[in-house]
Amino acid sequence: MDITLEQIAKLASVSPATVSRVINNHPNVRQVVRDRVRAVIEQVGYAPNAAARSLATKQTNIIGLVIPQEPEQNIKNDPIGFFTTLSQHIARACSDHNKYLMLSMITPDQSTQFYRDIVRGGHIDGLIVGCGTMEDPVLPVLLGSKIPTVMVGRNPYYPDVYCIDADNFSGAVQAVTHLIERGRRRIATITLSLGGGAGLDRHSGYKRALLQHGFTIDPALIVETRYPDVSGPDAMRRLLQLATPPDAVFLGSDMIALEALAVIRDAGLRVPEDIALVGFDDHPLAAVSTPPLTTVRQPVAAMGRRAVELLLQLLDEDTSQPRFMALPTEFVVRQSS
Amino acid sequence: MDITLEQIAKLASVSPATVSRVINNHPNVRQVVRDRVRAVIEQVGYAPNAAARSLATKQTNIIGLVIPQEPEQNIKNDPIGFFTTLSQHIARACSDHNKYLMLSMITPDQSTQFYRDIVRGGHIDGLIVGCGTMEDPVLPVLLGSKIPTVMVGRNPYYPDVYCIDADNFSGAVQAVTHLIERGRRRIATITLSLGGGAGLDRHSGYKRALLQHGFTIDPALIVETRYPDVSGPDAMRRLLQLATPPDAVFLGSDMIALEALAVIRDAGLRVPEDIALVGFDDHPLAAVSTPPLTTVRQPVAAMGRRAVELLLQLLDEDTSQPRFMALPTEFVVRQSS
DNA sequence: TGGTATATTGAAAGCGCATTCAAGCAGAAA
DNA sequence: TTTCTGCTTGAATGCGCTTTCAATATACCA
Secondary structure, eight states: OOSOHHHHHHHHTSOHHHHHHHHTTOSOSOHHHHHHHHHHHHHHTOOOOHHHHHHHHSOOSEEEEEEEOOHHHHHHHOSSOHHHHHHHHHHHHHHHTTOEEEEEEEOHHHHHHHIIIIIITTOOSEEEEEOOSTTOTHHHHHHTOSSOEEEESOOTTOTTSEEEEEOHHHHHHHHHHHHHHTTOOSEEEEESOTTSHHHHHHHHHHHHHHHHTTOOOOGGGEEEOBTTTBOHHHHHHHHHTSSSOOSEEEESSHHHHHHHHHHHHHTTOOTTTTOEEEOSBOOGGGGGSSSOOBEEEOOHHHHHHHHHHHHHHHHTTOOOSOSEEEEOOEEEOOTTO | OOSOHHHHHHHHTSOHHHHHHHHTTOSOSOHHHHHHHHHHHHHHTOOOOHHHHHHHHSOOSEEEEEEEOOHHHHHHHOSSOHHHHHHHHHHHHHHHTTOEEEEEEEOHHHHHHHIIIIIITTOOSEEEEEOOSTTOTHHHHHHTOSSOEEEESOOTTOTTSEEEEEOHHHHHHHHHHHHHHTTOOSEEEEESOTTSHHHHHHHHHHHHHHHHTTOOOOGGGEEEOBTTTBOHHHHHHHHHTSSSOOSEEEESSHHHHHHHHHHHHHTTOOTTTTOEEEOSBOOGGGGGSSSOOBEEEOOHHHHHHHHHHHHHHHHTTOOOSOSEEEEOOEEEOOTTO
């Protein structure tokens, strides 16, 4: 904020241009000169002004991370925070790549202004968007931007956006296959909203696993949660009221699984003896519930890292990357199944 | 990134200076002209270039948030994330104040470079530093910066830095008073490291409450955790081995409380019948443990908001603010006490 | 009506850096 | 020695915006 490139130039008895070359590691500077300049820079603790540099180069080294903020949504479905954890990993990945991270939690009404100020204002080089709910009105605004953008979490409405997601499908297949192998024969599922990528993919995996093992799909065993009409507990109660209740349930998320667990216990049934449960996410609570939950762990860290790397590749004009990448999940067997 | 102020000027048939005035709401522009310029801006969707603006004004509207990253520390003591949650609230507060947030999770070896690039490079106007551990080598580097800085979490080594913290002392007093009122007579405590502000303050509160009610302080009932030498379980075991074990324990954190809970149960004792427990933080796990934990909730949201507001005041040259502010905690009674 | 005070406006000079272009230089080739 | 080539360097320009400073237009007063 204080000392400028020009002063460095004077101190090192060279032109500003040469100092600039040294800073940016241009090859054509004599080693002696380079060393001399570097010494001066080191000595006075000079750091080039970010704004000036951005103005000249038209790039900022900042990447934006937008977590669409739906107050209700976040509190209800993400109490401990997938996106929260994700942003930590993204932040770390940025540091490791010498990029800066601008984090925004914006509500729909702030999205337009955000887009104008940040994106059009040239504040950031690229954008990572966390995809919460499908119909989020923030998305069209952000995804319409001209700067490279990566979405975390598949959104079927925007198939042409570069996207990183967990392999929800395979994770679900594995979970349901596990239940089959443990001898369960009447396997139900309570899905997330099927309007979303995660909900759809996990639901597809459930069906696939059943079909693959010669089961028939029984629509009565599939209940979709739909807040606020059909909550997790509602869904579980519905399953228990069937003439022949299921002997296992694959849940769309650990939070729903925990709710289901409570309902089952209230009904006087035991987990896993009467009904086996498998969740999804490996939420921190899953490991400490009673009984601990068998679940499918999302590769949050990998997703964050990969999202950053992909964005950097896009910034590098590398268009050879696939539009969609599903990162492998990890199956965690505990005592609920 | 595309259309400039100059072009707006042309389109509106005024000088660039006037457009600038309109953008920055300077008073001395005729209303007609102002409206005309605004119309053009709106129509073409112009947004001023952030870098150019920063270069000219020497301010960025970005505030930096640094979460010192000690890999081990975070995983062990902050699994669900005080800082993680805090940063969400800080991000939201920034949005609300039309500021941008640059989030950095830096490890000690990245701190020097960070300081140079970001702070000296004029990337940010002010800094919020999350204070993890006291001896964090990142702190002296950051806190030595010339830009306004706010620390979240008291650090006794840097008493002159503006700081926001939870009122750990009063929270602890309340917790221990509660135990006394429930008839407990031999109240122990397992403290966080007493090298840190939170550990110290909660420990002081414990003593204060006892003294206030005519108890004497029994050193045998105070165990300080010191990773890796004295873990939470170690500390609890030590208390149980006393000739007369305590009938209540005030824990430095919910995570330690959960560990203690397990140890107590393994010893065949019951909570709260044999030993009452009160934790601190209101960690998400506290509400769902068996039994649910009585605890002291940290005002994370308020801390984040207040930190941002304080920083903005400092940026505004308002030096009338107190150096230290302790935000009230909330006592949450559950079944462990 | 003339004159002064005030409200509006524009021209121009940076802000600190990157980069183009041309000049300077040393060494290689002739 | 001369000429040509390739490597180093510096001068100058511009990135897009803000901000004096001076000029003009408008208002007000007598």
